Amino acid sequence: MAISLLIVGHANTGKTSLIRTLMRDRRFGEVDNRSGTTRHVEEIPLSVKGETLLRLIDTPGFEDSMGLWQTRRMAPYDQQTNQQWLEQIITDGALTEHFDQEFKILNQLPQCDITLYLIDLRQAPLEKYLNELDILACANKPIVPILNFCNGEPSHLDTWKQCLAERQLHAHVRYDTVAFYFADERKLYQTLQSLSPDHYDALQSLISQRQQDAQQRLQRAQNQLASTLISCATYQHLCASAKPSPQDQLEFESKIRIQEEHFIQQCLAIYDFQPSDVALQNLDIDGHQWEQDLFDAQTLKSWGIQTTTVAATGAAIGAGIDILSAGLTLGTATTLGALLGAGWQTGQSFKASLVNKLRNRAVLAANSGTLIALLYRGTELINHLHHRGHAAQVAFQTKNEVIPSKEDIGRLDKLFKKLAQRTEWQALDETDPLPRHELIESLTKEISHLSTKN
Ligand SMILES: Nc1nc2c(ncn2[C@@H]2O[C@H](COP(=O)(O)OP(=O)(O)OP(=O)(O)O)[C@@H](O)[C@H]2O)c(=O)[nH]1
Numbered sequence: 001m002a003i004s005l006l007i008v009g010h011a012n013t014g015k016t017s018l019i020r021t022l023m024r025d026r027r028f029g030e031v032d033n034r035s036g037t038t039r040h041v042e043e044i045p046l047s048v049k050g051e052t053l054l055r056l057i058d059t060p061g062f063e064d065s066m067g068l069w070q071t072r073r074m075a076p077y078d079q080q081t082n083q084q085w086l087e088q089i090i091t092d093g094a095l096t097e098h099f100d101q102e103f104k105i106l107n108q109l110p111q112c113d114i115t116l117y118l119i120d121l122r123q124a125p126l127e128k129y130l131n132e133l134d135i136l137a138c139a140n141k142p143i144v145p146i147l148n149f150c151n152g153e154p155s156h157l158d159t160w161k162q163c164l165a166e167r168q169l170h171a172h173v174r175y176d177t178v179a180f181y182f183a184d185e186r187k188l189y190q191t192l193q194s195l196s197p198d199h200y201d202a203l204q205s206l207i208s209q210r211q212q213d214a215q216q217r218l219q220r221a222q223n224q225l226a227s228t229l230i231s232c233a234t235y236q237h238l239c240a241s242a243k244p245s246p247q248d249q250l251e252f253e254s255k256i257r258i259q260e261e262h263f264i265q266q267c268l269a270i271y272d273f274q275p276s277d278v279a280l281q282n283l284d285i286d287g288h289q290w291e292q293d294l295f296d297a298q299t300l301k302s303w304g305i306q307t308t309t310v311a312a313t314g315a316a317i318g319a320g321i322d323i324l325s326a327g328l329t330l331g332t333a334t335t336l337g338a339l340l341g342a343g344w345q346t347g348q349s350f351k352a353s354l355v356n357k358l359r360n361r362a363v364l365a366a367n368s369g370t371l372i373a374l375l376y377r378g379t380e381l382i383n384h385l386h387h388r389g390h391a392a393q394v395a396f397q398t399k400n401e402v403i404p405s406k407e408d409i410g411r412l413d414k415l416f417k418k419l420a421q422r423t424e425w426q427a428l429d430e431t432d433p434l435p436r437h438e439l440i441e442s443l444t445k446e447i448s449h450l451s452t453k454n
Pocket residue numbers: 009010011012013014015016017018030031032033034035036037038039059060061148149150152175176177178179391392393
């Protein structure tokens with residue numbers, strides 16, 4: 001049997017939002033800044049592998065708890081037990097209209113296993129809130145106070161803790177349905193485990209499942225960023241002439257933007273958010289003219305071209321150029337590779353560069369600055385989505401919170417320059433695992449270093 005959790009609290013304390021984050025479903029119910037958004041009781045099952053573990057019951061907020069609590073001291077209710085009062089007050093026709101919302105909550109109390117009482121920490125523990133706790137206590141069900149808006153200002157955390165302790169409510173859980181931390185959610189489930197030992201194992205499997213999901217989502221988002229960066233770093237736009245035209249520049253920029261946009265869409269899908277959850281300003285793209293130094297020994301080495309001296313390299317390439325300009329066919333893929341002792345694949349990309357040089361056509365590629373910006377924006381987005389509650393209402397905008405140091409820029413510049421040489425990775429299929437290569441390992445290390453840890 002699933003545990004039924006009754007989510008209660010004053011109007012606007014985040015009850016519906018809590019269910020959205022627990023369900024990872026931003027479509028549940030209606031969330032709004034106005035009080036009294038939820039007008040009816042609504043239940044939703046939380047299942048793992050087809051088994052329902054929790055039944056979450058959303059309720060309208062308390063509106064006049066002080067008025068309701070006063071009836072407890074009026075005849076004939078003052079002669080009754082708490083339980084009797086709860087049972088009979090909801091049948092009192094004279095009160096039904098006034099306490100319409102409250103009665104919807106009281107009606108649910110007998111069937112639920114545990115009550116989660118939402119507290120907006122920005123509000124002091126006023127009498128009306130404490131009366132809500134008094135009313136709920138009459139049902140003799142465990143109450144778990146949820147200290148919501150725990151990142152809000154001002155915070156009445158200490159006074160609330162004091163009031164809760166006076167009511168023997170020590171097992172409270174801090175939460176923020178907008179800035180979400182898995183550790184808080186785990187604490188909530190652990191509290192439920194201690195209150196409902198029969199459900200210990202089921203809740204444990206829920207905790208493990210949630211943890212595993214979070215880990216997998218992070219990994220997938222990081223891989224998506226790595227593959228976007230590889231694709232952008234190795235992308236080359238071939239211009240029609242030796243000097244890139246404004247049209248070339250535009251086409252190049254739009255290609256890079258499309259890649260970033262695609263990454264954002266993929267991340268939103270991984271974290272189950274909507275395009276409206278993110279509002280990013282355009283990335284500043286600097287498409288510099290790609291000048292591949294064809295005589296750089298390191299570049300040649302990365303293509304598998306082994307030469308002993310720079311002179312020998314020059315001679316080899318010189319021979320290649322002579323042969324090419326003499327009209328030797330370029331049709332066979334191996335022509336140049338074989339000539340220079342390079343492998344087939346590497347010879348291919350070397351050949352393309354050489355041919356473009358010979359044809360005197362400029363090539364545009366993203367400079368390291370653009371790629372570093374993409375890396376930082378990408379990891380910032382991942383960090384945000386990882387901690388974004390499904391009740392968040394404000395679209396995310398980049399804040400550029402982490403600024404790379406001089407050393408970071410130097411290290412990343414080197415890495416992206418090396419990556420840019422690997423034009424054969426331009427056509428990688430993003431659904432395949434990334435190639436095993438030290439450059440890609442360095443890139444994924446940089447990404448996970450900048451990405452969230454919890
Ligand atoms: N910053 C912040 N905002 C929150 C949090 N929880 C809820 N909100 C916001 O508070 C407002 C009310 O949230 P709801 O989930 O509709 O609250 P409710 O308790 O269901 O409200 P009623 O149905 O009207 O009783 C919304 O604008 C939420 O986005 C939180 O933990 N932090």
